[in-house]
Structure formats: C-alpha cells, structure tokens
Amino acid sequence: MNNVPQMTRRSFLVAAAAAGGGLALGLKLPFGGPDVVRAADDLPEVNAWVVIRPDDSVVIRIARTEMGQGTMTGLAQLVAEELDCDWSKVSTEYPTPGQNLARNRVWGNFGTAGSRGIRESNEYVRKGGATARLMLIQAAANEWKVAASECSASNSVITHKPSGRTTTFGKVAEAAARIEPPKDVALKDPKDWKIAGKPVKRLDTAPKVNGSQVYGIDVKLPGLLCAAISGCPVFGGTMKSFDAAHIMSMKGVRKVVPAGDSAVAVVADHWWEAKVALDALPITWEEGSNATVTSASIAEFLKTGLDAEQAFVGNENGDAKQAIARAAKKVEAIYNFPYQHHATMEPMNATALYTADRCEVWAPTQNGEAALAVTSEASGLPLAQCDVHKMPPGGGFGRRTTHDYVQQVVAIAKQMPGTPVKLIWSREEDMTHGRYHPITQAKMVGAFDSNKNLTALHMRISGQSILAYVAPQNLQNGKDPVVFQGLNAGGAESAFGYTIPNLLIEHAMRNPHIPPHFWRGVNNNQNAIYLECFMDELAHAAGQDPLEFRRKLMLNHSKHLAVLNAVAERVGWSKPAPRGVYRGLAQHMGYGSYVAACAEVSVSNKGALKIHRIVAATDPGYAVNPAQIERQVAGSFAFGLSALLYGECTVKDGRIEQKNFDTYKVMRMDAMPKVETIVMPSGGFWGGVGEPTIFVAAPAVLNAIYAATGKRIRSIPLKNQDLKKV
C-alpha cells in the first residue's frame, strides 16, 4: 500500500462543498464550522491539516512532495507538535492539486524545490496543528460544561485539571469539527518542542524495504497500456515523419502516435514491447540549426562573456576595477563548470487517462499544481476537469519541477480516449532529454595592497541563465537574479559572507540551446567553487592560512563564521592532519542556511584521489529532525561529489553525448567519504536542509587537493584531470 494515500474524490467533493467560510491565516484556511468537512474515509477533518479517527489515529495532510528528503516526516512532526497528539498514531496523506484548487488553495503551495518544503510552510502547518488542538479541547470542555482554559491536551489525551476527567482526541473529533475555529493561535516556543526537533524515525520507511511502495512507474490501472518515447535528439528540433507500418505487426504494439511536434511514441501492451518496437521504428528528424553545436563551440561562446563590456551587476561596493588597477599585487584565475544531469534513479514517467470531459494524471512531481496546469493545457480541458495524483518520486533534485513528461503522456492519451496510458522514458531518453545544470565560466581577479591586505575582488560570471529559459517573465530588465545565489550583498536567502573594500560581481548572460534547469544546489554549486577556491588561491598568494585569511574578512558575518569555525574546531585545523592527508575548507550561505565543510583527502603518487572524511556544519535556524538533517547532509555530499568526480554532459552535433550510467558516472559506495555532520541551529530564522551543504562539497575537496598536490584544479570534473603531484 502506498504510504501516502490520496484522498478519494468522493470525500473531496464533500469537503469542497463544505469549505465555504474560511479564516485567513496567511492562507484561506477553512477550519470546520457548522458544516463538517469529511476526509477520505468519511471521518470528520478537524481542519484541512488534521483528521482524527475514533481510535485516536491521526492523519496529517502533507502538501509538499516527499522525494527522499524527509519533508513529509518533518512537516508531520510540526503539526503533531502543536496538536499535542500521540506521535505513534500519526500517518500522512497527500491532498491532490485539484482538491487544493477547489478549496481556494487551503494547503498553500505544493512546490517542493529550493529547500523550501519545511522552511516556507512551517508557520501555517504549525498553526493548523495548534488550531485543531484548541478546537479539540473546546469540544471536550463543551461536553463537560467547563471552561476550555481549565483543560489541556497531551499525547492525544485531554484533561480537565480541576476534576481530573480525561477524554481522547478520537472521542471528541466529530464535535470539534463543528466548532468555530479560534481567530488566532499562539505557537509553542521551539525550546519546548517534544516531537519536533527530535530525531524521530521517518514515517515512510516500511514500504521502501519490502517493495510495496508504489512509485509513478509502478502505477496499475485496468486496461493500462504502456508507451515508450523518442524525442528529437537535438534540442529545438522537430519530428518530421515516422513509418508506423514498419512495426505495427510486432508483438504487443497497439498504436504509434506523435507526442507534440518533437517526439513519437509507441503504445503497446507492455513497456518492453513498446521499447523494442520503438527501437525498430524508422523516424526522420528535422534537427534544425542547433545540430552543429558542440561543447567546444559552447565554451567559446561563454568565453566571450568573460571580458565583454555588457554585464549585469549582482553585488557591488567601492570601485573594484580601480582598486585592481592600483594593486600592489594582482591574482587572476578562470574557472568553469559543465552541464550536469539530474539522473534521478526513477526515469521520467507519467500515466494519463483522458476522456472527453476529464483528464487524470498519475505522476511523480515536485510541484503538483504545475503538473495540473500542464495537464489542463495539454488536454485542452479546464483545470476543474483535471487532476493529478502525486506519486512518490524516485528522486527529484529539481528535475520534476518541470513537466515535459506529463505534457507528453497527456498528448498520447488524448489520442486514445478512455484508455489509460503509462509513459516511461528509457534511461537513454532521460539522459539525452534532460534539463541540465547550467554551464558557466568565471574570471576571478583579486587585488592586494603592499601589506597583503585584500583590497578588491572582481568576479565575472559568463554563461547560462535558468530563468531566461524557464521563466523569462521573472528577469529583471534582462538580469537573472538567481545567477547570484550566495553572492548577494545581504538578505535572508543567500548572502555573501565576506566584507571586501572593493567588490564587483557581475554576469554576462550567454545562453546556449541546451535547456538549463534547477539542479540540487542550483547556481550555488558553481558560485561556491569559484568563490571558495579563489579565496583559497588568494590566501596562498598572500602567504596566509586559508582559515585565518577568511576569518579576517568575515568579522561582519557572524553566522557564516560560526559554521566555519565549527568545522575547523571539529577537524582540528590548528593541528596537523594525519600523515599523507590534506585538508581544504569552504563556506557558503544559501536557501536560508549557513554551511561549511572541511575535506580530508590524500592523492597517491599515481594521482588517485581518496576523500577520507568530510566534516560539515549547517545552521538552518531550526532543526526539525536532526537525524534526517544528517542524512541530507551526507546525501548532498554524495550528489555534489558525483558532480565533482565524474559529472559532465558534453555536446556534439547539438545533442548530449552521455546516454547512460556507463558514460555518465555517479558516485558509488567505494568513493563515499565518511561524513560527520554538525547540526547547529541558532534560532530566529528558518533555513533549508536538502540542498545547502552540497555547495561546499566540491570546493572543500578541490582546496584539499591543492594542499595535497600543489595543483589548482579550476575545471571539473576531476575525471578529466591529472592529479599527480607537480
């Protein structure tokens, strides 16, 4: 059984009809009232977030997507904390995007990216839990004819203190659902948390160890057919023609259909039959003008931005160019970062059932509402006649915030009304039709005065803008502000951690035809490499210890400095590393969290790299589940170091050359370092967890490689580099 059951449509219709008078808590939350809203199993929901059964079991609704990052458990902890329920009786369910739409977005934003799952919904889900608790207490007080102020709740039990009478949540839930919700609720001080803030086990582990978890790729429906697809290998190209007659007699084949103007799909009884037939299908592509693009031509294109006159300024103080011109000593370096593929373990897939008046989709998605919009657009049906059943994604990493695969499956299903169709991309289709980590280069220039004080830093980024591709309406007079992640002058999201008298950080936009997208860590990944490796270069150029060099520039950035100091202390920076082992440091801030890492590596005489240990620190403000944070930190290093060691999508004839894990290698057990995590929430802000520590993975290791070899690697991945000592 799926651990995240969907609410049924029938119960949803009841709920939607009853959801009239809501109370604004940042969102329009219908908190019950005279018409009781009912949940999936016809039980009263106390409010949109909380359903309680007579046996005291609690169902907590989760709007954000759980894709491995632990958000579902964390959000449930926050609701349960304020609800004061028995944690052992908690389970979760997803409302559908269609239900959210029909209830005036009662569950808020479904989008799960940018490490926002918990930090951007913590307040309203906690209020949902707290409101439900007050309504349950009021219901018990009404039954006892006592003042609610004399009653309290703990562990799903309500107690009337003066008389000692008790009842349970399950016994009063039905009455609570009829109570007018309180206008305002106070939230607990996090220092009093008993469920949140604790390293509780995930709620979704059991079905993931016995094969019973149903992912999108596993969806079964009566009469289901399966589709394999081939898109034009060159981005921007189109499908000219295909010869269906050539394969129609093959086993299992039912239909061959175009899917949009750039892809063709074979629909068969089984996916394997569809794939075999697709491989035999003659297809002619109109590859278009992009078919001559290569990695070399892209690199040349980006290079023109390093010294171009026009660039967008992201962060500036003083006059960096003038200070550099007057410098006693100047240091200059050029770095670059290649295309990366998300390579989720579960390839892109989706299932659709289209009829003349309704279109339903089952899909792994990081943004159910966006998937619903795509379903509506592709089907030509109004939103209200569509819905999306969110399936637990087998990895997301940003890839499933865009829904090209949903668009395709609806296009296919629309040509077969009444027949459910499951589209699965082969791994080869997935790797060559991705949305890639953007490609950039950076020219870094630092200036020192005669006393070896850093007087200026000029950082010129050249390369691809994600926003220009995915949301050009969000560009600011042509500038993509997301390019400057971690480099901004201040703010709660991603502030630069150094004070430098003369600073200029700018971006010359150069957009090749390969589609870019958000990829775990996004632009922080290359920005942290450029900045933190160059900081290491500057420290060495000044003959200073890389930690002390940074500390002098970080006096006004206490949170940045605190995580850096924490890793330095834990790793024993002031004492020598074990013989043959070398260390490198990095710090960065993004998605609201402050992170730092120290890597310990050795490099053999033949140039073989071994990453022994990484000590990482993160200050996410509040730590909802420290055990899951540790797992995200370790996982982020596996992801970030995969990119550093092997990750590179190259372009030839306008197409991506790597097609599978034999040529696009990723980290396995043998390369995984020991990761020690310091979780150090300082309170007062809410930062993300799923991504931030990935920023410091590569620069910490690159700086350690320099310490070990004297080689400054400015181009990744390392598989292309000779690490033998100079």
Place this chain on the structure above:
Amino acid sequence: MSRLAINGAVHEVDIDPNTPLLWVIREWVGLTGTKYGCGIAQCGACTVHVDGAAVRSCAFPARAAEGKQITTIEGLATNGVLNAVQQAWIEHDVPQCGYCQSGMIMAVAALLKVKRKPTDADIDGAITNICRCGTYQQVRAAIHTAAAKA
C-alpha cells in the same frame, strides 16, 4: 510460453524469451518492487536472486532463469518476518526516496550469504548499486548491523 518460478510460485508467461527478466517480473507477473534504472546492468536497481545469487535482471534474459528459483524483494521475508537486511534497513532509517533500495537490499542479502562478516573493502567491492539520494553511509552501517545479527 515460458515458465518462471518466482518467490515460490510458478508463472506461465507469454513472452519473447529474450525479454529481460526485469520486465517479465514487473509487467507480466506484476511484482513492481524490482525497479528499472538503466537497462544495462549499471545501477543495480533491478537486482533479484536467481538460485540465490544476485543478478541484474534488466540485462538477464528470462529464458536464462527458466528452471531456476527467482526471488524478488517481495519474496525476501520469510513467513512475514523481514530478512535481517530489511530489519537493519529499518533500524538505520536507510531509504530516502527508496527507489534503489529494493535492489540494494537484494544485493546485500546475496553478499551476506557468501560473506558473513564483510569488511568495508568487501562492501565497496561487492555493493556497486547506485543511490542518487546518497544513502551510502547509512547503507554501510546497516550492512554491518545485519551481518552482526546474522
């Protein structure tokens, strides 16, 4: 018709005998715990046991499994009691997205049959499954726990 013995039950399936065992298990027999990840025996998400040995079923023709005992993740528990590896996975809260974990668990269960107390080097050599969430640290700890209890 091909005859395949999966988790103790015999299934007669109308397939091209060259069909990879993975797709027969998933689509003809309907056991979806075994996952498709790459199709070229690189990632290990499709790992099952054939006569007790770990096999990457995406690149293993079904005909080669005829007459042999096939075990999938759904058949790893005995009379409803989870295998020691599955128990250790729960104890260590290993899975994140979970997609690779069926194959990971099957690979580890097969390893522990031939190597009762694997060293870290044994694990590095034998467990080459890909996990993109990066659960490797928890996987390693859970393998040692499962080995200690076996």
